[in-house]
Amino acid sequence: MSATTHAVPHDSPVAHGNSVLRVAAAPPAEAAAYFRASLAFHTDVSDVAAVLAAGSDPGFVLVDCRSTESWDQGHVPGAVHLPTALVAERAGQLLDPAVPVVTYCWGPACNGAARAALALAELGYRVKEMLGGFEYWVREGFEFETWQGTERPAADPLTAPVDAADCGC
Structure with missing residues (x-):
C-alpha cells in the first residue's frame, strides 16, 4: 500500500506551518484500507487478555518468542515458548x-515478535503480532508466570484505566 501525497491549498493550516498536516491526511477510503490491513496483522494486549480470560478455546495460540531467560523472568500464562x-x-x-x-x-521497542511472525508466516502459519508485548501485558496489570510462580502487578494508570474493566476502545 502506498501513501498518496495530496496537494495542500495555499490558505490551509499547512501553508501556515502546521507540521501535523504537512502531509495531508489520506482520503477516507485509503485510510480505511490501511487500518483494516493493520488490524489483520496486529492485536493488542487487552484484546488477547479478554479472550484468554473468557476461558473457552481462544481460537489462536499465543507464542512468546523471547529467550529462555526472558521466559523465566515472566510470560503470559498459557503461552507457548518458541x-x-x-x-x-x-x-x-x-x-x-x-x-x-x-x-x-x-x-514496543522490540521487533522480535515481528521477526517471529515473519518466520511463521513463511512457514505457512496465519499470524498476528500482539502490540505492546510482555511489557504492556505487565503494565496493564495482567497476571503473568515466572520460574518462581504467578504474579499480578497493579495496572499502570498510564496504560490502563484505574476504575474500569477496559479502555472502551
Whole structure:
C-alpha cells in the first residue's frame, strides 16, 4: 500500500506551518484500507487478555518468542515458548498450522515478535503480532508466570484505566 501525497491549498493550516498536516491526511477510503490491513496483522494486549480470560478455546495460540531467560523472568500464562531463532526448527512440533498464532516479545521497542511472525508466516502459519508485548501485558496489570510462580502487578494508570474493566476502545 502506498501513501498518496495530496496537494495542500495555499490558505490551509499547512501553508501556515502546521507540521501535523504537512502531509495531508489520506482520503477516507485509503485510510480505511490501511487500518483494516493493520488490524489483520496486529492485536493488542487487552484484546488477547479478554479472550484468554473468557476461558473457552481462544481460537489462536499465543507464542512468546523471547529467550529462555526472558521466559523465566515472566510470560503470559498459557503461552507457548518458541524463541524466534528456533521457529524454523520447532514450529512444526509445537504449533498446528490450522490454528492462527499470535506472537509477542518484550515490548514496543522490540521487533522480535515481528521477526517471529515473519518466520511463521513463511512457514505457512496465519499470524498476528500482539502490540505492546510482555511489557504492556505487565503494565496493564495482567497476571503473568515466572520460574518462581504467578504474579499480578497493579495496572499502570498510564496504560490502563484505574476504575474500569477496559479502555472502551
